[in-house]
Amino acid sequence: MSDVKVIIRTADQTRKAEITVARASTGGDIIQAAVDNWSMPSDTDYSLVNTTSGKAVLPSQTLSEDVVTDGNILEVQPVLVAGYE
Amino acid sequence: MMLERYQRHNLIDWFSQDTLTRTKAAVIGAGAVGNEVIKNLAILGVGEIHVFDFDTIEEHNLTRSVMFRTEHVGRSKALVAAEQASLMDCNISVVGTHGDFWDHLKLLELQTYDVLFCCVDNFEARIRCNTLCYLTRVDFVNTGIDSRFAVAEVFPFSRVSSGCFECNIPPSVYSGISERYSCGHLRKLTFIEKKVPTTIITSTIAASIAVSAGLRLGALDAEPAARRLYVDTIGGSLTNTLLTQASDCPCCGQYGNNLALVAARPDIEALPTEWDPDATVTTSEPILVSYRIGGHETLIFDRASRFDSDFPATVAEDPGDVELEVRDQFTLSELASRFKGRAMPCKYAVVTSGEKTVVFEFTERQS
Numbered sequence: 001m002s003d004v005k006v007i008i009r010t011a012d013q014t015r016k017a018e019i020t021v022a023r024a025s026t027g028g029d030i031i032q033a034a035v036d037n038w039s040m041p042s043d044t045d046y047s048l049v050n051t052t053s054g055k056a057v058l059p060s061q062t063l064s065e066d067v068v069t070d071g072n073i074l075e076v077q078p079v080l081v082a083g084y085e
Numbered sequence: 086m087m088l089e090r091y092q093r094h095n096l097i098d099w100f101s102q103d104t105l106t107r108t109k110a111a112v113i114g115a116g117a118v119g120n121e122v123i124k125n126l127a128i129l130g131v132g133e134i135h136v137f138d139f140d141t142i143e144e145h146n147l148t149r150s151v152m153f154r155t156e157h158v159g160r161s162k163a164l165v166a167a168e169q170a171s172l173m174d175c176n177i178s179v180v181g182t183h184g185d186f187w188d189h190l191k192l193l194e195l196q197t198y199d200v201l202f203c204c205v206d207n208f209e210a211r212i213r214c215n216t217l218c219y220l221t222r223v224d225f226v227n228t229g230i231d232s233r234f235a236v237a238e239v240f241p242f243s244r245v246s247s248g249c250f251e252c253n254i255p256p257s258v259y260s261g262i263s264e265r266y267s268c269g270h271l272r273k274l275t276f277i278e279k280k281v282p283t284t285i286i287t288s289t290i291a292a293s294i295a296v297s298a299g300l301r302l303g304a305l306d307a308e309p310a311a312r313r314l315y316v317d318t319i320g321g322s323l324t325n326t327l328l329t330q331a332s333d334c335p336c337c338g339q340y341g342n343n344l345a346l347v348a349a350r351p352d353i354e355a356l357p358t359e360w361d362p363d364a365t366v367t368t369s370e371p372i373l374v375s376y377r378i379g380g381h382e383t384l385i386f387d388r389a390s391r392f393d394s395d396f397p398a399t400v401a402e403d404p405g406d407v408e409l410e411v412r413d414q415f416t417l418s419e420l421a422s423r424f425k426g427r428a429m430p431c432k433y434a435v436v437t438s439g440e441k442t443v444v445f446e447f448t449e450r451q452s
Contacts, residue, residue: 011234012320028255043279045257049315055327056313059255075324077315079254080229080236082206082281083118083291 004063005070008034011077021063028059034076045079088176091130099303102130106176108300109133111201113186113214115166116140117149117283118228119204121292124151126202127170127177129296134170134179135198137186138163149285187213192221192433192446193348199243200224200299204292207278208258209265215250216336216369218242220344220433220444225250226299228291230283235291235316238328239298244309248330249337253313270371270389270411271396290316339367340435344442351428351447353420356436362418364438368431374410376400384423387430 002023008030009016015038021030027048034040048057052072061067068074091102108131112123115138126134142150142157142165152169153162167181182189187210195201201223203214211227218225218240225240227250240249265273294314301307311328332338349355356366371389375382378401389411397404417436433446 011315011324012317013322031255045255045261047253047255049313049324049326051324051326054325056253056329058253058329058331060331060333061329077324078231078234079258080231080234081208082283083114083116083204083228083230083288 004068004072006063006068007071007073009073009075010034010038010040011075023063023065023068025063026059027057027061027063030057030063030074031059031076040076045081046076047079049075049077051075090174090176094130105130105300106132108200109198110135110299111186111190111195111198112136112204113190113201113210114138114204114206115162115181116146116204116206117285117288118230118291118295119162119202120150120152120166121289122202122204122228122296123166123170123179124173125292125296127173127179129300130174130177131300132177134167134177136163136167136170136179136181137184137190138166138181139183139185149283149288151285186210187432190217191448192217192346192444193448195223196221196346198223200226202295202299203227206281208254208262212251212254212336215240219246219249219336220340220346220435224299226295228295230287230291232282232284232287233317233319235287235294235318236313237291237295237298238311238313239295240311240328241309245311246330246337246342247309248311248328249334251336252331252334252338253311253328266394270373271409272390272393274393274395287318290318341442343440344444346444346446348448349445353424353427353429355429355447356417356420356434356445357443358417358421360417360436360441361438362416362421364417364436366415366417366420367435367437368413368415368429369433369435370431371411371413372430374412377408377410378406386424386427 003020005020007018031046031048050057050072094100094102110126110131112119115136140162142153142162144158152166157165161183163181163183167179170179201218222242224243227238229236313326315324373385373389375384397407401407429447433444436443
């Protein structure tokens with residue numbers, strides 16, 4: 001099973017880490033790892049963005065070669081629900 | 086159009102005031118972001134604006150709502166926003182509807198709009214706006230904020246369907262929605278909505294990028310694609326992300342691209358009789374079909390949203406004895422036989438048979 005080396009960070013860029021993950025990992029796995037390791041609020045929904053390619057990574061999408069390459073930056077963004085009150 | 090009012094706009098080479106004058110926009114929600122979106126559309130001179138909101142103005146809204154004043158407290162958000170926007174430009178038409186867009190905005194009417202701006206505070210309403218726009222091929226702009234970040238997501242359904250709002254929301258969103266319900270889609274009486282604190286800063290930015298992207302200002306020749314513009318208002322960064330299409334999407338993955346839309350009387354008999362009896366009928370919302378106590382079944386066939394989690398206790402001494410049947414999928418033959426003579430208790434139904442998909446919108450008008 002091949003691996004890929006990426007930089008993962010939060011949307012406010014206060015947290016950043018270089019990690020090596022299996023290509024079989026999914027976008028959802030990366031989000032969950034960030035939430036767990038960085039104690040991000042668990043009552044918030046998150047999405048994952050490859051800021052290097054400018055494309056979203058769906059929770060069910062694996063980190064295949066057409067989705068992520070070595071050195072790409074993956075950003076965990078809170079899904080924003082407010083806007084009314 | 087060369088009105089003195091728009092003289093400066095006309096000096097911008099990529100700016101078409103004529104296009105804006107011909108533009109028809111719907112705004113769902115006249116709260117923090119909605120106020121800013123409506124203000125931007127009005128000041129730009131967008132020809133027709135229709136505002137939908139069921140809520141009234143409270144004092145705490147005044148810190149984030151550019152069009153509301155102390156004397157407006159207690160009045161309808163939609164009507165006041167429409168009044169105030171009308172005062173900004175006498176050349177435009179602004180209409181307010183005090184009520185839920187789901188009840189008041191007909192699909193056949195929405196088809197006549199160029200763009201819908203969704204400025205609400207919950208995922209259910211966003212999913213509904215996304216579905217309405219996808220079915221009618223109207224451009225959809227979603228907005229969201231918290232105290233730091235602002236987002237605008239643009240889905241240009243009139244030109245391309247390369248992913249919709251539901252394609253790009255995580256599964257945890259559906260888990261959050263389900264927490265509002267119990268007993269199979271009956272609304273929980275005890276559910277307390279989490280309040281997210283925000284300021285005018287993020288709502289202003291969300292509305293600005295939403296209106297710019299939604300009206301395609303300066304981007305008329307750009308290749309259309311679903312995009313998310315995500316702004317960190319403190320760090321100063323903007324992330325421009327191409328959104329993806331999910332093959333298992335509950336919206337665009339279910340309905341496909343070849344859709345026809347027709348008006349129909351709101352009764353079972355208005356559905357097509359000449360189609361395959363096994364054709365699937367998907368209703369726009371869950372239906373409480375019946376409840377069963379012991380071996381005895383009582384038909385209800387009404388919107389599940391009209392009932393709350395106390396319903397079982399109103400029909401049985403022990404609510405645990407009540408078995409509810411809540412569904413949003415039927416076959417044509419089942420509807421014709423089991424519910425003959427009843428009204429269709431939903432906004433619309435999508436009937437699918439083979440490659441053929443028709444959306445029947447239930448109105449009083451004849452098809």
